[in-house]
Amino acid sequence: MDRYDVAVIGGGNAGLSAALTAREAGARVIVLEGAPRDFRGGNSRHTRNLRCAHAQPDAFLTGAYPEDEFFADLLRVSGGTDEPLARLVIGRSAGCPAWMRRYGVRFQSSLRGTLHLGRTNAFFLGGGKALMNSYYAAATRAGIDVRYDAEVVGLDISGGTFSAATVRTGDRTETIRAKAVVLAAGGFESNIDWLREAWGPAADNFIIRGTPYNRGTLLRLMLDAGAQAIGDPKACHAIAVDARAPRFDGGIVTRLDSIPFGIIVNNDGERFYDEGEDAWPKRYATWGSLIAAQPEQIAFSIVDAKAIGRFMPSVFPPVVANSIRELAAALALPAQKVESTVATFNRAVRPGTFNPDTLDDCRTEGLLPPKSHWAQRIDAPPFWGYPLRPGITFTYLGLKVDAGARVQMASGDAAANIYAAGEIMAGNVLRKGYVAGIGMTIGTVFGRIAGEEAARHAG
Amino acid sequence: MQAETLRLGQHVMTVCNACRYCEQYCPVFPAMERRLTFTETDLNYLANLCHNCGECLYACQYAPPHEFGINVPRTLARIRLQSYEEYCWPRVVAGAFRHHGIVTACALVAALVVMMLLAGGVTAPVDGSGNFYAVIPHHVMVTLFGGVSIFVLAAFGVGMRRFWRNLDTSRIRGLTPDTGRIWGLTPVRDVLTLRHLHATGVDCTTAEETRSPWRRWFHHCTFYGFLLCFASTTVAALYHMTGSVAPYAYTSLPVILGTSGGIGLLVGPAGLFLLRARRDPALGDPAQDGLDEAFILLLLLTSLTGLALLVLRHQPVMGLLLVVHLSTVLALFVTLPYGKFVHGLYRAAALAKFAAEEQNDR
Numbered sequence: 001m002d003r004y005d006v007a008v009i010g011g012g013n014a015g016l017s018a019a020l021t022a023r024e025a026g027a028r029v030i031v032l033e034g035a036p037r038d039f040r041g042g043n044s045r046h047t048r049n050l051r052c053a054h055a056q057p058d059a060f061l062t063g064a065y066p067e068d069e070f071f072a073d074l075l076r077v078s079g080g081t082d083e084p085l086a087r088l089v090i091g092r093s094a095g096c097p098a099w100m101r102r103y104g105v106r107f108q109s110s111l112r113g114t115l116h117l118g119r120t121n122a123f124f125l126g127g128g129k130a131l132m133n134s135y136y137a138a139a140t141r142a143g144i145d146v147r148y149d150a151e152v153v154g155l156d157i158s159g160g161t162f163s164a165a166t167v168r169t170g171d172r173t174e175t176i177r178a179k180a181v182v183l184a185a186g187g188f189e190s191n192i193d194w195l196r197e198a199w200g201p202a203a204d205n206f207i208i209r210g211t212p213y214n215r216g217t218l219l220r221l222m223l224d225a226g227a228q229a230i231g232d233p234k235a236c237h238a239i240a241v242d243a244r245a246p247r248f249d250g251g252i253v254t255r256l257d258s259i260p261f262g263i264i265v266n267n268d269g270e271r272f273y274d275e276g277e278d279a280w281p282k283r284y285a286t287w288g289s290l291i292a293a294q295p296e297q298i299a300f301s302i303v304d305a306k307a308i309g310r311f312m313p314s315v316f317p318p319v320v321a322n323s324i325r326e327l328a329a330a331l332a333l334p335a336q337k338v339e340s341t342v343a344t345f346n347r348a349v350r351p352g353t354f355n356p357d358t359l360d361d362c363r364t365e366g367l368l369p370p371k372s373h374w375a376q377r378i379d380a381p382p383f384w385g386y387p388l389r390p391g392i393t394f395t396y397l398g399l400k401v402d403a404g405a406r407v408q409m410a411s412g413d414a415a416a417n418i419y420a421a422g423e424i425m426a427g428n429v430l431r432k433g434y435v436a437g438i439g440m441t442i443g444t445v446f447g448r449i450a451g452e453e454a455a456r457h458a459g
Numbered sequence: 460m461q462a463e464t465l466r467l468g469q470h471v472m473t474v475c476n477a478c479r480y481c482e483q484y485c486p487v488f489p490a491m492e493r494r495l496t497f498t499e500t501d502l503n504y505l506a507n508l509c510h511n512c513g514e515c516l517y518a519c520q521y522a523p524p525h526e527f528g529i530n531v532p533r534t535l536a537r538i539r540l541q542s543y544e545e546y547c548w549p550r551v552v553a554g555a556f557r558h559h560g561i562v563t564a565c566a567l568v569a570a571l572v573v574m575m576l577l578a579g580g581v582t583a584p585v586d587g588s589g590n591f592y593a594v595i596p597h598h599v600m601v602t603l604f605g606g607v608s609i610f611v612l613a614a615f616g617v618g619m620r621r622f623w624r625n626l627d628t629s630r631i632r633g634l635t636p637d638t639g640r641i642w643g644l645t646p647v648r649d650v651l652t653l654r655h656l657h658a659t660g661v662d663c664t665t666a667e668e669t670r671s672p673w674r675r676w677f678h679h680c681t682f683y684g685f686l687l688c689f690a691s692t693t694v695a696a697l698y699h700m701t702g703s704v705a706p707y708a709y710t711s712l713p714v715i716l717g718t719s720g721g722i723g724l725l726v727g728p729a730g731l732f733l734l735r736a737r738r739d740p741a742l743g744d745p746a747q748d749g750l751d752e753a754f755i756l757l758l759l760l761t762s763l764t765g766l767a768l769l770v771l772r773h774q775p776v777m778g779l780l781l782v783v784h785l786s787t788v789l790a791l792f793v794t795l796p797y798g799k800f801v802h803g804l805y806r807a808a809a810l811a812k813f814a815a816e817e818q819n820d821r
Contacts, residue, residue: 038524045520048480104668108483126518127480133517137668251520253477253527313495315477315527 004030004145005458006451007165007178009152009218010185011035012042013128013440014422016135017447018182018454020103023142025455030176031139032150032167034185035213039249040148041132042186043210043394043423043439046251048128049121050100050444051437052093060097060107063119067091070120077433086429088403089438092445097122100444103138105131116281121437128440152185152218157225160415179458180417182450183407184443187395187423188216189236190248195392198234205297207241207391209255212248214394219424222399227415228408231396231427237434238288241391243298244316256386257311259287260356260374262303263345264388266294269328269337271345276373279359285433292390299388300331302342305380310356318384327383346377394439398427405450417457419450460499460541468502471534474527481515485655486813487535488515493816500625503545506538507622507802507809510655513664513742536744543801546625548617555797560749563757566794570786577603578782589706589772594781597699607792614796615804622805626812645817646810650803653678655810666739677730681758682803684723688765691717706772718769724762728755754799761787 006022008015011033019029033040053067070090074081097107106125110118117123124131139146147169154166156175164177188194190212195203223229245254260280264287266272273290277283291299302324321327328338345367352362354376362375398420400408405419422443426434429442460468472491475481482488487508494501511532521527544553555562578594592600649655656663656675663674695705695713707714732755764784771777795801 125483126514127478127520129520130480130514130518133668246526249520249525251478252480253474253521255477309495313473313476315474 002177002179004028004176004178006030006180006182006454007032007176008182008184008451009165010042010183010422010424011040011132011136011146011148012184012186012422012443013044013047013131013135014424014443014447014450015042015182015184016132016139017444018184018419018421018451019139019144020135020142021448021451022182022455022458023139023144023451025452025459027455027458030145030147030178032152032165032176033146033148034151034215034217035148035211037148039211039213040136041129041211042214044132044443045129046127046210046249047124047131047437047440048252049117049123049437050093050096050440051121051435052096052441053090054094057110060110060122061119062110065120073120073435074429074438077435078430079432081431082428084403085401089429089442089445092448093441096441096444099448100131104134106134117436151213152221155181155218155221155225157415157418160226160409160411160413160418162415162418180419180454182405182447182454183218183222183399183418183420183424184422184447184450185218185424186211186214186216187397188219189214189392189395191215194220195236198236199292202292202297205389206238206292207243207245207250207254207389208248209239209241209245209250209391209393210248214423216395219398222407222418226410227418228400228410229397230400230425231398231430232432233397235396235432236288237285237393237396238292238390239285239393240287240291240299240301240388242314242316243387243389245389245391250391253315254391255284255312256301256314256388257284258301258303258307258314258384258386259284261307261310262301262378263342263371264299264301265333265338265341266299267296267333269334269341271341271369272299274369274372276363276371276375278373281436287388288390288392291388297390300333301386301388302327302338302378303384304378305382306376308384314386316386318386320382320384322381322383324378324383327385331385331387342378345371345375346379349375349377394423394426396427396430396432398423398425401425401428401446403449404453405446406453417454419454421446421450460502460538460545464537464541465499465502467534468506468538469497470527471529471531472497472502472505474521474529475531478521480520481518481531484514484518485510485512486810487531490813490816493820502538503542503622504626504809504812506535506542507805508813509535509539510653510806511536511742512656513739516742517664517667530741532742533744536747539802539805540744540747540750542622542805546618546621546801546805547797548614548621552797555794556750557746558749559753559794559798562797563753563790563794566790567757567786570789570793571782573603574782574786574789578778587773587775589777591705591772591777591781594778595785600785603789604792607789611792611795615801618796618801619804619808622808626808645814646807649810649814650807664742665734665737673730674734677727677734680723680727681731682727684720684725684727684762685758687716687720687723688762689720691720714769717765721762721766721769724758725766728758728762731755732759750799754794757787757791757794761791 005027006029008019008031011031019031022029053065053070054061067090108123108125149169150167152165153168156164162181164175167174167176190208241254259275319330324339324342325335328335348364348367350365354362359373364371364375401420406414407418407420426442487505513532515531519529521529543556547553653675691713768780768784
């Protein structure tokens with residue numbers, strides 16, 4: 001007899017949502033978390049909020065966020081979606097915060113804080129790690145078994161039916177049998193070899209913003225077992241991060257918001273893209289790919305004294321100099337070239353009224369590439385420089401699922417007792433772009449569906 | 460401040476300021492967000508705003524063993540201790556903060572010797588009337604404790620003045636006398652309710668996902684117990700001036716105030732002492748265990764001897780008890796400016812500055 005009804009592989013938001021829901025239904029549940037306890041929670045530990053539709057303001061959300069508006073926001077960025085699944089996520093998003101609060105999750109008050117997403121997103125008090133702490137405490141209280149350092153390295157699947165998982169903890173390997181399995185182990189963004197398959201040697205210069213434990217082992221096992229893939233295997237979400245960031249797990253603090261306030265040059269000292277194309281929140285996720293396409297996958301943000309204090313401070317100090325020449329030298333860039341780039345840019349700047357809150361009329365003329373907004377001469381020392389690299393947030397390739405979170409096999413049939421939730425299936429809803437907080441919405445909604453369905457199957 | 464502590468404080472606050480996930484836990488984070496860089500002054504201010512509740516350590520994605528190694532409660536506790544030393548008057552005794560256990564013990568012994576000498580040996584009045592002044596005359600008590608109080612108040616005054624000046628309040632409207640503005644009763648409420656030990660929310664962290672109201676309640680017992688004892692002494696002094704001389708009846712105002720205060724000072728410190736053992740050691744600065752424990756034990760000893768004195772004041776042991784109780788109170792008073800007590804003063808000042816900054820931003 002199986003000791004467990006439901007095995008949940010992966011201990012992030014989606015995994016714990018599935019585990020708690022399955023337990024609610026009376027199932028005997030085990031969570032297999034690949035990371036050690038201190039780093040449990042996958043990329044959820046770096047998140048901060050969850051996007052949710054709602055009809056009226058409450059203590060955590062301002063105004064109203066109708067489902068149709070949410071769907072429109074998603075369509076604008078997602079590059080296509082599975083509409084029924086997207087509608088399912090959005091429709092169930094409204095109920096997420098109340099369910100989460102039952103497990104001790106706390107949300108920030110919408111009344112104060114430096115937030116501009118207070119209408120659309122509910123913010124976890126203390127962020128994603130606090131959220132995961134609450135979930136793990138609730139799981140322990142509920143009698144769910146949790147294993148840390150438990151990497152799943154094999155799955156027994158035949159004809160779309162799961163029977164057991166092979167789990168490695170240190171040197172020890174064991175077999176965990178269960179009547180149903182929920183796959184919630186994230187994407188493959190911290191598997192550099194796999195990234196290299198998609199990006200070539202450039203991947204060696206990528207920084208992985210999140211957990212080093214999302215190696216895609218489970219995704220690979222499932223694809224090899226005949227599961228149907230969804231999403232572009234080469235697509236990933238990447239932003240500009242400080243090049244001095246740690247290789248893994250740097251999280252939110254390595255991100256740089258200085259780009260619209262100055263110019264960006266590559267390793268040759270040349271500009272390569274419009275830094276003022278659109279409002280920063282809409283464009284910050286384009287810069288990861290832009291920098292990835294530059295020589296050595298590196299770029300440099302250069303601002304002058306006028307920009308200081310206008311963007312969120314980065315965790316690494318700026319390189320500071322009193323002239324562009326000195327700054328270029330300090331950044332190991334060709335000084336003459338950078339000087340001429342800045343001089344050309346300064347000559348092209350037209351007079352305007354600078355306003356960082358709108359698409360203002362400060363722009364360049366006769367410059368390629370142009371800077372369409374917030375273009376101000378870079379002429380007031382001290383000059384600040386930051387080195388930038390592509391920072392990968394997550395990958396889009398995943399497992400195709402149906403509305404019951406059941407994994408679809410390449411044969412066209414649904415797997416009998418295999419369910420997926422979270423980043424490993426987010427590609428069903430997001431093909432190439434995302435809106436802030438929707439990853440946690442997908443994880444919570446599909447986690448709960450997967451937990452419920454898995455428990456029902458096992459029961 | 461030691462260069463290493465300064466560097467650590469700046470590192471921690473720089474990471475926090477780029478993250479800001481903790482911004483709704485307490486005032487430390489909104490106060491931090493108003494700054495881009497962190498001087499020694501800023502760190503002293505932030506450190507004294509911190510109530511050491513611990514929420515931000517457990518919520519931190521950069522907490523050890525992450526390579527950034529962020530532990531805000533412990534870092535700010537270390538800075539807080541150095542700020543106590545920095546503002547201490549006279550500065551030559553600033554070392555007391557690091558050797559508080561020994562200092563407290565020495566103060567107790569010295570106070571005992573002084574009291575013994577003043578009492579001329581321990582003798583209870585034979586009549587059992589409970590007349591304390593037969594053991595130590597009233598004018599001797601007044602002179603001794605009056606003198607010590609003046610010294611203690613002077614030390615507090617200088618310390619607070621140094622702290623306040625160091626806070627750089629010049630930019631804050633409402634703190635400069637010329638504007639005549641006040642910044643409201645917010646800091647007073649914050650102190651009296653311990654609002655930032657989550658009086659309005661879900662209580663205080665003792666370990667990850669373990670929260671209880673007890674730290675706040677035991678602190679309330681201690682704080683209000685102390686105030687009630689102080690009130691009792693003040694009322695008794697007024698009685699004495701009007702010719703009503705101790706010992707007072709159980710139903711008299713000084714005894715009611717003193718008894719309830721004494722019980723508070725018994726329950727509060729005892730509770731805080733027990734809670735310390737259950738707290739996650741990662742939240743505090745181990746170098747300050749002595750500072751915390753010596754103060755707690757001295758308060759406990761004060762209330763124990765005081766209550767014993769009340770109950771046994773008509774017994775032969777009264778003389779000995781009075782000498783021990785007064786010695787404890789004397790040691791407590793003398794060490795107030797050089798021990799844990801100062802956290803209340805600097806915390807209140809930091810909260811006042813925070814309230815003013817909040818009002819400025821509105």
